[in-house]
Amino acid sequence: MELRLSLPVVRKGVACCSIIVNALFAGGIFIFPIISPALVSHLKLTQPQLTTIVLAGMVGQYPFSVLVGYMIDYYGPAACSLVASVMFSAAFSCFSLEISMAADDISVSSSATFYKLTLYFFVAGLGTVFSYFSLLFSAAQCFPNHPGIASGLSTAVFGLSPLFLSLLASNLFNTASGLQVIPFLQFLAICTGVVHLCGFVTLRIPKPTPPPPAQPSEHTPLLQSASGEPGTQQPHDDSLLGLLSDRFFWILFLACVLTLGYCEMIISNIGTIVLSLSNSTVHSQESMEVIASQQVRLISFSNTASRIVVGPLADFISPVASHLPSGLRALPSHHFISRVAFISVPTALLVFSSLVMIFTIDEPQKIWILSVGIGMSYGTIFTLLPSIVSAIWGVPSLGRNFGTLTYAPFIGTPIFSYLYAFISAKQSVDGGLCIGTSCWIPTFWTSFACLTVALFATLCLWKAWKGHL
Template sequence: MSPPASKRNSGNGITTIDKLDYPPNSPRRPLLAPDSDTDSQRRSQDTSYAGSFFEQVAEGIYEQDRVKMQRAVLRWLSFVWAIVICLCAGSITAFSLYGHLFQSKLHYTQVQVNIVSIGAELGLYLLVPVFGYLCDRMGPGVPAGLAGLLFGSGYLLAAFAFRSGPPPSAGGHGWPHGVMVLAFAFVGMGTSCMYLAAVTTCAKNFGRGNAKGVALAVPIAAFGLSGMWQSQVGSRLLYIRNPDGSKGDVDVFRFFLFLGILLLCVGAIGFFALRIMDEEEMIDDAVDELERSGLLQRDDFFTQAASHHGYGTMEAQNLSDSTFDFLQSEAERLKAKAEEEARKKTWLLNEETRRYIMDPTMWWLAGGFFLVTGPGEAFINNLGTIIETLTPAHVSTNTSPATHVSIVAITSTLARLITGTLSDVLAPVAPSNQHRVGPDSVANSTSSLPPLEQPRKRFTVSRITFLLAFAFILSLGQLLLASGWVQNHPSRFAVVSAFIGAGYGAVFSLTPIVVSVVWGVENFGTNWGILAMTPAAGATLWGAVYATVYQRAAENGEAGVEKDPEDVLCHGKACYASTFWAMTISVWIAMGLFLWAWRGPGGWKRRGVAV
């Protein structure tokens, strides 16, 4: 059908057009005409709005998946490097490998040797809250790098202090005894700083899932293994040749150089490798849950707005609708104005710290941890001198400190892995955010109602049951040593090392898991850091007790044996028996405190905390 005729003016006349005449190259065409070859080469988004939309959706999904995969890879890389860090950071547990050489080579007394170990313990534990604070506020990379510097300076200082020879107080010309104490204080600080950086990384990246026990047990177990492999490197590779060509003691100077360089490099890499993934989401969820839980009566921003406009003393229900709406809008304005993410994180962590410190059960747990870790630390630090006491001075022992350091490390590692895994499998399932259920929350109000469907009960074992069992195993090892069962039978000492290593390792694995379950992982670095201060006091106390008893027995000497005036070593049951009887009782008291925090008035069982 032809287009209708039209008319148009042309100059002075009217020209009649019977038919519209289109030029052959006109861009107009019938609606259903096929595309030319040139047109068919155009991109789909030029010809289809629907195609453009779906391609954008697909690209968005692809980008989200790429970011999600990148975060997962970074999370696992951080986990792997955290394990590597823990495999190196526990070098202080090899102290028994060279502790007795401080006596024989530098002529330190047992009290002076214990002062060195106590300096390491104080550095190890007293600043843990500071390092935990750094982990929570600045991320784990900064503490890891700082730990590398502390390790490097500490071990290098100790290496040259040992090489200088006996100090002036012992009649030599070497560096003063205080230099060695300072060096090991640096080593202790580096140990706790690096350990906390690694464990906090694992706790925050994996602690909100169902495998929090394994996520914490693996790096903690790796920390226990570090002393074993490092002591073997020292005794089998970095040793001194005796005049007859046989293998002698560890070359302390080269061993300290090896540890200093290794840990400096590990910390430097950790500065870049340790990252917390999705921390903003975790903080937002925690803040929202605190507001819903009843622990916060009103939104903190709302309170700030009310105070600013003069309504701070009025309850929300007494305000008019217009005033209430105005204050709500002001609260939203304050939220937008502030640097919300940073402020919210600081506010949450401060609130979590306050609630943690005000919880009485934390102090019962801390008291038990103090009483059980002190004896374990004292045994590990003095293992080398204990072995020397088991036989008379003229009889050589058939065992070495390196062997028993390895036994302690292996049993400690196995206990950490076993308890971490079993606690995930057998422990009662903890509801999400159970540590934030307040007295006015909906969850607390409905908790007494019977469930619609009775869930099928499964066999469960509380983490506290595991904690009590392994604390008793630790006390059993101390009891065997105190009773004299090992005296003149050095081969039996392996049983003592195994029992104490297993108990000590399990307690150090289960306690941070309990902290993460009862008080959450958002403020884990600070919470665990506060609790981890207690072993410093325990190790100092029991180290001093052991040194005093040992020194007194060494001065009295063995009955019927003439003592060399320059001999500072002690031999016989009197060197240690009374100390380990007291340690055994200390651990039993700790078990009572754990039980009280769990089932006592206001304990976790009464509060409905599934631990």
């Protein structure tokens, strides 16, 4: 009997360990800035080509996110972990093989190599969304009563992945001549495949039985239904068409297009932004690569820290409503502020970060201000989105609904990334790497205008959903 009682606890513990390990190895596409210098020197890739490759990985997370959501809803996280295992192994092994096959004395980049690397990084991005959904919803099933903590901590480890992988790269694969890209990518291919294959075995978590609804007391705030009549409940359209017909979904979608697209543009290009501020008389190539690597780690650290803090904080000051048998929803008495505040505040921080880049950044050592702001905002927004989606549109189709919302960065990231890439290419001399603040100031002015619109959108949602989450 004691053994039977302990089995669920053991299963949950093993699942948590698997979630942590999977998350640590799931962020391979985010360390592109530390391998891009080698691609420039060895393959002679241009800035637009580098942007296209990394963009393929970033947007590769999103085209099939709705299907991944359906897969989560119907087959569970373990199946997604298996798919991630195959995709990661194939993508990183093929990427390393393509680099190793290139001649050492090429003077112009090969179009065939560029297209292949783009395809392989797209597959790695697709593997990332399978891994992300697997660990996120595994954590939600392990701790169904604490959605903020579950999503915050699990995705915090995911946010730590670039830092973890960059430390492995610098400590195990760095030599006097720089990062050994081919062995490092081979290492990623093996490790990501193995740990996600283990996830296929360990993440078979039974869906929890919902607890009986809490009974209201004289201290429990009751929320009226959408009709405004106490004790009545409007029928809820749980279909995808019902979601897409909700104007507030599109307002949230627009805010995510602008905020997450901006963040992922910075994450993808932080290396070349740093290099654009180099001065050959002051900064060596090696020192600039070190600063670029530091920014990758700083984004990862601030991303992780924000997820660790924001998830539990949101559960404490903005707990989700419980559904009562009468058809009303009850907010706990210690509900202090709407969860939308956790989207509005980081959006305001992004507005501030764009102004900082325009007016104060003129040397690479100051880039840390941008890196910290991006990491904190990106982590906060992604941590709170699943709980906001479930609170407004319900839990049964959470995977599908959240997957639909992730099409927002799929749209926003290419727009912002190519805006940066083509402005930078236009300002460059002889097609080389662009040097100077003129490489990106127009991009940040445009970003400032877009992020101001996003901030206004979140404030509209805050007002519309007041008292609902």
